[in-house]
Amino acid sequence: MKKVLTGNYAAAEAAALAGVQVASIYPITPATQIGERLSEMSAEGSFGGRLIRVESEHSAMASLLGAASAGARTFTATSSQGLAYMHEMLHWVSGARLPVVMVDVNRALAAPWNLWSDQSDSLSQRDTGWLQFYCASSQEVLDTVLMAFKISEKTFLPSMVVLDGFTLSHTYEPVDVPDEKAVREFLPPWRPESRLDTGAPAAFGSLAGAKDYIRLRRRMAYDMEQALSVIDDVAKEFERLFGRRYEPLAPYRAWDADTVLVIAGAAAGAAEAAVDELRRDGHRAGSLRLRVFRPFPADALRRMLHGGMRLAVVDRSFSQGSEGTFSQEIKAALYSSSPKPVTTGFVAGLGGGDITVDLLKEIWAEAHNGTVNPAETVWMEDAR
Amino acid sequence: MKTSIPQEELLRSGHQACQGCASTVAMRYALKGLGRRTIIVVPACCWTVISGAAPNSSLDVPLLHAPFASAAATACGVKAGLQARGDEETTVMVWAGDGSTYDIGLQSWSGAAERGEDMLYVCYDNEAYMNTGVQRSGATPMGVWTMTTPDGNRRPKKDLDALLEAHHISYAATASIAYPEDFVRKFAKARAIKGFRFIRVFSPCPPGWKYDPDKTVDLARLAVLTGVFPLYEIEAGAFRLNLAPAKLKPLAEYLAPQGRYKGLDPEALAREQGSVTERWQRLLARKAAS
Incomplete structure (x- = not known):
């Protein structure tokens, strides 16, 4: 179905279509509308996931650490200072190998205060172990969020879908919104083998010595490398189902x-x-x-x-x-x-x-x- | 003697705590009250180490390590994730030290408490940053020696319980390992209540408080009997004092075995005794009023 959506609304629409089970939201210009739209969709019943209206961005990402560790599909959105405030959690979530998907709406970092588009926020998080996708249209925002879930769940690496503040986040464009059934075929529910489970107690994130630590990081580097071919496979499948093709x-x-x-x-x-x-x-x-x-x-x-x-x-x-x-x-x-x-x-x-x-x-x-x-x-x- | 305490052990003997650590006894009792359907979230604290290095765990329930500042937020997510998978029954418990609770994680638990998130938050309060080697926290009492207050802490301990109560939470309690039946009962009770529950556990620390490890339970008991750590619970706003000795023991009896109070002069001791007595009187008045 064709809809006229801003980049922000396309992001919210995509999160709902993806069958997100837990989303944490905290307001920050220019990403605020994503959480507002999800709240609205939740109230009217078109978003079935649980919304946690956290008290900070650090907690937004921490709550997704918890939710994804329990085996839920998770989403959040932020911008600028919020992303910077999350920095510790970004390393944590990628190190824990959780497929969290987040939208970052580009905005400059203070001081001085500035609300407008600038890629310093997302690019200064380049070493945190997150995949990063830069979008150029509302359609691409929606499509990339959907693909990001699939890519993250295959690679066990989190994804950051990035769009320009205001120029894209607040600009209305026609967007082809796929129907939920087709999306579910592309993106079935996430059922991780390893999760917090009282039937099979295990400790997650426990102290690891140098020998284990470097192996884990090497494994992450390998999976990050392999992600390019996963991105390619997912793009091909997406094209087959929805007719739109995206290259790196x-x-x-x-x-x-x-x-x-x-x-x-x-x-x-x-x-x-x-x-x-x-x-x-x-x-x-x-x-x-x-x-x-x-x-x-x-x-x-x-x-x-x-x-x-x-x-x-x-x-x-x-x-x-x-x-x-x-x-x-x-x-x-x-x-x-x-x-x-x-x-x-x-x-x-x-x-x-x-x-x-x-x-x-x-x-x-x-x-x-x-x-x-x-x-x-x-x-x-x-x-x- | 027959006890009300369940026999099942969910804490194994191979943990990595110091000798005489109260927080391990506390964890053992807590899990007896909660049972197997429990998931624990632990921020940076002594329990990051005590639970065991990978791939070992001293616990027979799942454990998720969380960053220092965000245990409560992480627990919100765990609960939401479990609910998304159709599990409404499992109790999610934060097990955090006083550094995480009184200081760096305050925003996180305050948000979770105010939103009424369904979790049990436990602070095992050893009154300083012990895992990093005894530095003062917002929980450190007046006059106490730590590595960062070599001439004695200059401020009174933060009244965390009052802060918690201001969040209109469904259950708040204090618990002491010197009173195991009361301790286990409170955890079993908290398990059955929905919403944000909070239990503050008094946790004597031999290396941090500078006393002999065999005195841990004695000190925990003295803290209750001197009025330093009164046992009470507040359920849906209703206050109940669990133990009210006819006469409090003198504070000096509790302080004497602890090296961390060595620098306290008689004048300061009298002042501290005064504030303990005054707080006890307030609790008695509240008991009489309820």
């Missing part, structure tokens, strides 16, 4: 491009529009949207890019003392390629600045013409 990397007119804009999130739409305009002007422009960030699709990236290309990586985050997060990761992935693309990092849109078509054309031209030093981050500070 979404190239646009990139195969013959000499300079490629690399970007994640809803601003990829503006990048594609910029590419169209540049192509009309006779340039060989292309763009590449990073959809899966953890695990990092390094092989796919290497296959897609070649030494003759120039890359303009657009970062909506900055790791102080280093450079933009995507820029770091892409350079690291391409280190072994020879020859490597000349890669320049551009920081833009921090704290909610618009990433417009004009801005992206300017970034593209600077990378293309070599007017900037690729060894240095280029800050696009002017307000658009």
Whole structure:
């Protein structure tokens, strides 16, 4: 059924469709509507899971640690400060190998206070052992949440589905909402073999020595690596059932491009529009949207890019003392390629600045013409 | 002698507690009151260690380790997860130390208590951060030596029970291992009640309080008989004093065996005796009024 939904409402719709059994909610702009919509759906009977209206984000994730350990399918949503406050719990949940799914609505981190889109919140959680998916439309939010449950339950790794604050979270778009029966076929109830059970008492999370600890982490690393093929399998099954296909990397007119804009999130739409305009002007422009960030699709990236290309990586985050997060990761992935693309990092849109078509054309031209030093981050500070 | 205490043992002998640890006796009695259909959530505390390192467990019931600040929230989730799977019967019990309860986990239990989440929250109160080697907490009494109060703690112990009562919870009680029948009865009772239940267990700690390990039960009893740790319960708002000695023993009798009170001068002792007596009078007045 077609519905007109914002990114937030698409996320709530997906959680209900997925048959979430326990959801914990705590308000934070711009993710608040997800919990509100779930509450509304719960009151009218279209969401059958238990809602826990916790007193903090730390407790939101802690309660999901408990619920998932008891064998329930679990969900929450947050943003910015809330995600940062959860940090301890993110490590805990991934270390416990629980398939929790969470939506993060990107927002900048204080100080100073800022409510608007910025990817620093989710990207600063990159080392917590969560899969990360960056969405570019409400449809993709809904589809990715559904796929995330399946991927997480197969890999025993939690998933973070990320969408841009306001630009995506609060923008209405037509969304094809699949019916519940089809979703149940794609995503049957989760029945873990190992869970808290008084019939088979066991201790979960007990003290482990170095020998066990490193093995557990190595096993997690292996499963994270394998997650790329699980993501691929699940995407294929999803396409077979629902007709929409998602890849870890979404190239646009990139195969013959000499300079490629690399970007994640809803601003990829503006990048594609910029590419169209540049192509009309006779340039060989292309763009590449990073959809899966953890695990990092390094092989796919290497296959897609070649030494003759120039890359303009657009970062909506900055790791102080280093450079933009995507820029770091892409350079690291391409280190072994020879020859490597000349890669320049551009920081833009921090704290909610618009990433417009004009801005992206300017970034593209600077990378293309070599007017900037690729060894240095280029800050696009002017307000658009 | 025939006792009302169930024979079944759900705590094994191979635990990793210090000699004379009251919290192990408390766990043993607690599980006798609760039975097998119990899941325990333990935040960072002595029991993180006592329960045993992987792959061993000293408990015959499931145990979930939780972060320091969020045992009650984790327990909410366990209960909700069990309910989602159709299990309404299993009791979910938080077993937390005073550091987790009085300090870092206060927000978490306060939220769970206010929402009336269906769980039993137990604080075994040994009056300082003992697992990390005796640092003061909000539960540390006035005048007490710890590693972070080498010249004596300067503030009175936080009145946690009053805080709990302010949350309109369905059951609150204190329990002492020196009175096993009362102890087990309270856990069995808490098991049968719905909503947020809270039991504070007095937990003498030989290395932290600096006394001989064979004095644990004696000290637990003295704490009750001196009025330091009165035994009472509040069920749906109704107060009941479980043990009211005709005359309280002098506080000095309880303090004398404990090295942690060595620095207390006679003036401070008199002040402490005054505040114990005053609190006891308030309880007696409440008993008379109820």
